[in-house]
Amino acid sequence: MHIPDGYLGPQTYTASFAAVAPFWYVASKKLNKTLRAKNVPMLALSAAFSFVIMMFNLPIPGGTTGHAVGAVLVAVLLGPWAACIAVSIALIVQAVVFGDGGITCIGANCLNMAVIMPFVGYGVYKLVAGRSSGKSPRRWIGAALGGYFGLNAAAVAAGFMFGLQPMIAHDAAGGALYAPYPLSVAVPVMAFEHLLLFGFVEAIVTGLVVAYLQKADISLLFGVKPDADVESAG
Amino acid sequence: MKTSKKLWIGLFVMVLLSPLGLILPAKFCAGSAWGEWSSEEIHKMIGYLPSGMSRLGEKWKSPMPDYSFKGQEKAPIRTLSFSYIVSALVGVGIVTGITILIGKAIARRE
Numbered sequence: 001m002h003i004p005d006g007y008l009g010p011q012t013y014t015a016s017f018a019a020v021a022p023f024w025y026v027a028s029k030k031l032n033k034t035l036r037a038k039n040v041p042m043l044a045l046s047a048a049f050s051f052v053i054m055m056f057n058l059p060i061p062g063g064t065t066g067h068a069v070g071a072v073l074v075a076v077l078l079g080p081w082a083a084c085i086a087v088s089i090a091l092i093v094q095a096v097v098f099g100d101g102g103i104t105c106i107g108a109n110c111l112n113m114a115v116i117m118p119f120v121g122y123g124v125y126k127l128v129a130g131r132s133s134g135k136s137p138r139r140w141i142g143a144a145l146g147g148y149f150g151l152n153a154a155a156v157a158a159g160f161m162f163g164l165q166p167m168i169a170h171d172a173a174g175g176a177l178y179a180p181y182p183l184s185v186a187v188p189v190m191a192f193e194h195l196l197l198f199g200f201v202e203a204i205v206t207g208l209v210v211a212y213l214q215k216a217d218i219s220l221l222f223g224v225k226p227d228a229d230v231e232s233a234g
Numbered sequence: 235m236k237t238s239k240k241l242w243i244g245l246f247v248m249v250l251l252s253p254l255g256l257i258l259p260a261k262f263c264a265g266s267a268w269g270e271w272s273s274e275e276i277h278k279m280i281g282y283l284p285s286g287m288s289r290l291g292e293k294w295k296s297p298m299p300d301y302s303f304k305g306q307e308k309a310p311i312r313t314l315s316f317s318y319i320v321s322a323l324v325g326v327g328i329v330t331g332i333t334i335l336i337g338k339a340i341a342r343r344e
Contacts, residue, residue, distance in 0.1 A: 004270055006284075006291030032340050040337035045241055047333040048326045052248045055301060055322055056255040059264030066267055067255070086333060093329050098321060099296030162269050169286065177286035179269065180276070189268055217237035 001066070001158045001190075002054075002094065002109055005102030007179040009169045012161055017107030023084055023115045030081040039078070042220070046074040047086035051093065054100075058201060066198040069113050072121030072150040073206045076143045077213070079222045083118035108161055112154040121150025121206075134218040134225070144207030151202040152194045159183075159190030249322040253315035260311060298324065 008016070035043065050070040057065040075083035088110045094100040101109045128142030163183030166176050179186070213220050266275060273291060277283045297304075301321035302314055309317075 001267070002270060004291065005293055006287035006289070007269060009286060028340050031337075033342060035337065035341040037338065037341045040334055040341055042238065043337045044330045044333040045238070045245065047329045049241075049245055049248075051325050051329045052245060052252060052322055055252045055318070055325075056248075057259050057264075057267070058255075059259040059262035061262040061264065063264055064266065064268045065259045065264045085336065089333050089336065090329050093325060093332065095296075096294075097296055097298055097328065098301050098325065099294070099299040100301070102290070103294040104290055158269070171285060175282060176280070176284040178284055178290075179287075180280050180284060186269070193268065213237070216240070220237060 001069075001113060001155055002091075002101030003105040003158060003161065005104050007102070007165070008105055008108055008161060009165060009178045010104075011168055012164060012178075013102075013104045013108055016105070016111050016161070020088075020107045020111045020115060023111075024088065027081040027084045030079075031085065034079070035082065043078060043082055043086055046070075046078060046083070047089045050074060050087050051090040053205065054090070054094065058198065060193060060197060064193060066193055068147075068198065068202040068205050069117060069151060069154065070202075070205070071113055071117040071154075072125065072143065072147040072202070073209055075118040075122040075150075075222070076125055076139075076146065076206070076210055077220055077222055080118045080122040082222075083122070084114050087114035087118065108158075112157045112161075116157050117150040117154040120153040121146035124149045134221060135214055139214060139221065139224075140207045140211035143210035144203040147206030148199040148203040152191065152199050155190045155194035155198070156187060159187040162186035162190070245326065249319060249326060252322045253318045256314055256318050257311060301325075 053068050053070045057067050059065050069087065071083050071087045074086050091101060091109050091114060092106055095103055095106050125142040125146035128145055129136070129138045132138040160183065162179040162181060163186035165178040166180060166182050169177040171177055210221070218224055266272070271279065273283050273288060276287065298321055302317040306314060306317060
């Protein structure tokens with residue numbers, strides 16, 4: 001889902017930078033209020049985790065590859081604004097140092113994987129988990145569903161960006177200037193491969209880690225107080 | 235052991251296992267991710283290379299392209315797997331460093 005340089009025309013990548021910039025600004029303001037110095041190592045671990053999990057390319061046999069992103073897991077642990085910052089840093093390093101995702105497409109890729117994904121995923125998680133106690137199964141189930149829907153939302157958004165290109169620009173002969181496939185191809189392909197395979201991988205990773213942390217250290221979940229399950233008893 | 239320490243260990247286990255992200259796609263004959271083809275692949279698929287793509291695609295030369303060292307395009311998967319682990323370590327180092335700097339800069343003063 002890392003859109004490379006050359007796949008998006010200037011209108012699309014410029015608009016994407018313009019769209020993601022306010023999220024980066026608000027995220028830094030929000031974290032300025034909520035992030036404590038002692039949580040910084042966890043933020044760094046989250047960004048590094050997102051970086052590494054994106055290296056686990058999984059095959060659709062005989063076809064293409066894809067991977068999990070980890071953005072919803074980070075959102076469940078540190079909140080969606082922190083996830084926005086952590087995943088953005090991972091994506092920018094991937095583009096600059098490793099050529100994974102284009103330099104011109106940093107805005108677009110961050111919009112898809114560091115904004116749309118954690119916010120959609122966190123929304124689904126909150127919807128399912130509600131005000132349940134920290135140990136409730138609704139937490140890890142909500143996290144898994146959040147991972148599934150978050151990744152798919154990002155994939156559809158990327159497919160939409162690809163598919164817009166033939167509509168926006170073509171050369172004199174009607175040939176493509178940038179990504180060549182129309183919306184009617186790009187969106188369904190991106191949706192199907194993530195709905196059928198990669199979304200489940202994201203769901204399993206997200207659900208398993210959250211279930212583990214519910215047992216190991218509940219205080220690591222965002223917005224969950226360690227003594228939250230006392231509420232139900234009292 | 236503190237949970238956060240266990241999570242860091244888990245991250246390093248992931249780094250060591252990362253070549254699976256290279257080996258599994260090769261084993262199952264899977265090509266590039268959809269929408270992440272090389273110029274040669276695009277040319278093969280649609281019969282030409284879109285001009286905007288060739289213009290923008292050449293802009294940036296990353297120091298470790300595709301999580302390998304420069305000039306390793308044709309290297310055997312064993313060599314690439316080693317480079318992949320080194321890339322993961324380098325990436326984790328840079329990402330962790332930058333996040334700590336940014337995190338410290340914006341975290342609430344206590």
